[in-house]
Amino acid sequence: MTAMTASPQTGADGVSTSDPCAKEPSNLEQLAGKFHKFVEASPMGIHFYSLTADDSLIFDGANRAADEILGVDNARFVGSTIEQAFPPLAQTEIPTKYRNVAKTGTPWHTDQVVYADDQIAGAYEVHAFQTWPGQMAAIFADITAAKRTESERQRLEQQLIQAQKMEAIGRLAGGIAHDFNNLLMAIRGYADLAEQQYHEGEDPTNDIFAIRKGTEQAAHLIQQLLAFSRKQAIRPQVVDLNKVINELHRMLDRLLGEQVRIDLDLDPSGCVATIDPVQVNQVLLNLALNARDAMAGDGTLNIGTSAVDIDALRCRSHPEASPGLFAVLSVRDTGSGISQKEQPHIFEPFFTTKDFGAGTGLGLAAVYGIVRQNHGFIELDSRIGQGTEFRIYLPTGQPKVEVTQRRATTATAASETGETVLLVEDEAMLRNLLETALAHTGYHVLVAHDGPMAIQLSQSYDGTIDVLLTDVVMPDMNGLQLCERLRANRPELKVIYMSGYTDDVLSQRELCEQDGPLLQKPTSISNLAEKLREVLGA
Numbered sequence: 338m339t340a341m342t343a344s345p346q347t348g349a350d351g352v353s354t355s356d357p358c359a360k361e362p363s364n365l366e367q368l369a370g371k372f373h374k375f376v377e378a379s380p381m382g383i384h385f386y387s388l389t390a391d392d393s394l395i396f397d398g399a400n401r402a403a404d405e406i407l408g409v410d411n412a413r414f415v416g417s418t419i420e421q422a423f424p425p426l427a428q429t430e431i432p433t434k435y436r437n438v439a440k441t442g443t444p445w446h447t448d449q450v451v452y453a454d455d456q457i458a459g460a461y462e463v464h465a466f467q468t469w470p471g472q473m474a475a476i477f478a479d480i481t482a483a484k485r486t487e488s489e490r491q492r493l494e495q496q497l498i499q500a501q502k503m504e505a506i507g508r509l510a511g512g513i514a515h516d517f518n519n520l521l522m523a524i525r526g527y528a529d530l531a532e533q534q535y536h537e538g539e540d541p542t543n544d545i546f547a548i549r550k551g552t553e554q555a556a557h558l559i560q561q562l563l564a565f566s567r568k569q570a571i572r573p574q575v576v577d578l579n580k581v582i583n584e585l586h587r588m589l590d591r592l593l594g595e596q597v598r599i600d601l602d603l604d605p606s607g608c609v610a611t612i613d614p615v616q617v618n619q620v621l622l623n624l625a626l627n628a629r630d631a632m633a634g635d636g637t638l639n640i641g642t643s644a645v646d647i648d649a650l651r652c653r654s655h656p657e658a659s660p661g662l663f664a665v666l667s668v669r670d671t672g673s674g675i676s677q678k679e680q681p682h683i684f685e686p687f688f689t690t691k692d693f694g695a696g697t698g699l700g701l702a703a704v705y706g707i708v709r710q711n712h713g714f715i716e717l718d719s720r721i722g723q724g725t726e727f728r729i730y731l732p733t734g735q736p737k738v739e740v741t742q743r744r745a746t747t748a749t750a751a752s753e754t755g756e757t758v759l760l761v762e763d764e765a766m767l768r769n770l771l772e773t774a775l776a777h778t779g780y781h782v783l784v785a786h787d788g789p790m791a792i793q794l795s796q797s798y799d800g801t802i803d804v805l806l807t808d809v810v811m812p813d814m815n816g817l818q819l820c821e822r823l824r825a826n827r828p829e830l831k832v833i834y835m836s837g838y839t840d841d842v843l844s845q846r847e848l849c850e851q852d853g854p855l856l857q858k859p860t861s862i863s864n865l866a867e868k869l870r871e872v873l874g875a
Contacts, residue, residue, distance in 0.1 A: 382406040384475045385468070386419065388439040394419045394432060397472075406461075406479050425451075435465055435473060442467040450484060460484035493653075518837030519764035522859035525552040526770040529862040530777070552859060573611050573711060575733070578642050578666055579603045581617045592622075593629045593638065602641035602667075610664035610731035612711045620707055623700040624668040624727055631672025631725060641667040647730070655714040655730075662733050663713070669726035675719040683717075704729075756803035756873055757781045761791045761819065762835075763811045771806070774862045780869075788814030788822070795823050802827060804872060806865075809836035809855070820853065831872050835860070 376383055382403030387395045396419060399411035414422035419432050426432060434445050444466040451459040463477045528548040582603060589599055610617075621640070628638050643665045652658050675683060684705035704727075708715050712732050719725035758780045762768040768784060775782045783798060785791035788811060795802060805823060807816040814822075820832045832853035856868060 376400045379476075380478075382477045382479075384411070384477075386435060386439065386473050386475070388436060388471045388473075392436065394436055394439070396422045403477075406477070431463075435475065438465045438467055439471055439473040442470070448480065448484070457481060457485050457488055516764070516837070518858040519762075519767045521552045523764070523766040523770045525549060525859050526767075526774060526862050528552070530770075530774060573613055575609050576612055576614050576617055578608045578610055578617065578664055581614065582621065582640055582642070585618065585621055589621075589625050589638075593625060594634050596635040597629055597632060598637045600637060600639045602639060604642045604644060606644075608642035608644055608664050608666075609733055610666075610711075610713075611733060612707075612713075612731055616707045616711065620666070620704050620729060621668070623704050627700055628668060628670035628672060628725070631674075632670055633672075636671040636724075638671075639667070639669040641665075641669075643667070644733070645730075658714050658730070659712075659732075663730040664733055666729040666731065667726060668729075669724060671724045674721040674723050675717070675725055676721055680717060680719065684715075755779055755781050757783065757798075757801060758869070759783045759785070759791060759794065759802050759805045759807075759823075761785045761788065761805070761807040761811070761816070763787055763808060771865075774865070775806075778866055787811055788816075788819040791819055792822055795827065802830060804869065805830055805832040806869075807832065807834060809834050833868055833872055 377400050379400060380402055382405075383400045384403060385397040385399070387397055389395060396411075396414050396417050398415055403411050419435065420427040429449065431447075431449070434447070437443065438445050444464065446465075447463050449461045449463055450457060458481075459479070460481045460483070461477045462480045463475055465473055465475045468474050525548075528545050532545050582601065586599065586601065593599070625638060625640075628636075632638075645663055645665055647655075647658060647660055647663050649660050652660055684701050705715065708729055708731070713730045716728040716730070717725070718728070758775055760768065760771055760775065760782055762771060763786055765786070768786065772782050772784050783794050783802070785794055791805075791807070802823075805820055807819055809816040811819075816832075816834050816836075820830070824830050834853050834855045835858055836855060837858045854868060854872065856865065
């Protein structure tokens with residue numbers, strides 16, 4: 338700060354040479370001296386300004402704390418305008434606000450935050466007030482640490498809110514997918530039955546083919562919803578990501594077109610992850626197709642792999658992750674980029690930045706669900722006009738025990754001995770279809786709409802029940818529980834499970850350990866008949 342009071346002159350020996358006739362300091366001078374000491378001792382930075390007739394705000398000085406907080410010698414700016422002394426402030430509201438304070442005497446308060454690379458580089462709490470008409474002071478304190486802590490808290494809160502929202506959407510999507518798969522299977526089954534009505538040599542109409550094609554497309558969309566909701570049945574195992582990428586390279590070349598160049602940057606020491614191999618393909622294809630659209634079919638797609646050790650500190654940014662070794666699959670494009678406003682929504686089902694009709698908005702939702710289902714997480718780095726990079730983190734691990742699959746028999750699909758099937762399905766349309774189809778194939782069918790009814794039928798039926806055909810997810814009692822109850826009295830009972838999705842408590846491995854295969858809905862009547870002959874003939 339510029340000198341506020343003159344210092345007494347001293348001689349070479351340090352003895353005062355002041356005029357002995359000089360007056361004692363007045364009360365005003367004493368007060369000014371105390372104020373000077375107060376300003377210099379203040380732990381908060383203080384800047385002083387004066388307003389000239391031409392509305393220039395002139396920097397008059399600062400205290401020592403201001404030098405320490407800002408890391409500069411403020412004395413060299415004395416006499417300059419605020420814009421000349423501190424150029425970054427010229428782009429803010431501060432000069433205008435300071436002028437108003439000096440003119441009107443109305444105090445002003447603000448928090449000024451400076452960012453660098455989207456991170457808080459500095460933050461200051463500022464209080465401005467008039468010291469004299471046409472003069473003002475600004476007191477400021479460094480609150481960078483507090484702002485960073487607040488920013489981190491807000492970021493974690495937003496992560497929690499986003500995770501809760503995605504979880505709720507996932508449950509909704511899973512429920513819709515389960516019910517819709519039942520309807521699709523019924524529609525497809527009735528189309529199959531209609532086709533069987535044609536005599537040998539006659540061709541079914543195009544309408545039936547259109548129905549079947551429509552159900553196949555709808556089933557694909559439902560599979561993406563199931564991937565997002567993490568309800569699809571999976572077989573995680575240790576997968577060599579480099580091998581998968583190399584095998585997909587040629588397909589991606591054809592899929593993306595000649596104008597998209599694919600660069601591979603694969604870890605030469607290898608990169609393995611614990612995931613269902615089919616899901617790796619889903620992730621890569623969805624990300625590659627999104628990148629192609631973002632680049633309008635012309636650009637460079639880089640696919641890379643690496644390994645990284647995630648510590649507990651890093652996991653604070655990804656609460657769903659646990660510390661350990663992760664495989665990283667990165668997909669980077671040179672496309673248009675994703676805006677900051679859109680980024681929080683890109684993994685939501687049916688959200689898309691593409692033109693109407695150009696996409697379903699399920700591709701990234703499926704990627705998100707697959708990664709979360711396999712206990713991984715995703716990082717996104719994107720800016721408008723600078724492309725996008727997705728980094729998929731997947732845990733590594735040892736191979737899981739593979740379930741031995743039965744070999745298919747050569748038995749015909751139709752029943753030759755009239756075996757009895759106990760059919761349990763809570764969806765009425767699908768239940769009626771299956772009863773009709775099974776009876777048409779030659780089976781004796783006992784029908785129940787839920788587990789308790791199936792148990793009553795089993796108890797009252799004196800004959801042999803050869804196989805239980807049951808939905809997995811039903812109210813009151815699921816298929817696995819039902820099978821366990823029925824086998825208490827019928828230990829030789831065989832079982833086939835059906836499901837639109839596999840609930841978390843009923844993994845495919847657990848189902849197979851109970852000696853029962855799982856048919857994923859929607860499936861065809863012929864596929865069901867073949868599975869029945871396979872199980873009954875095993």
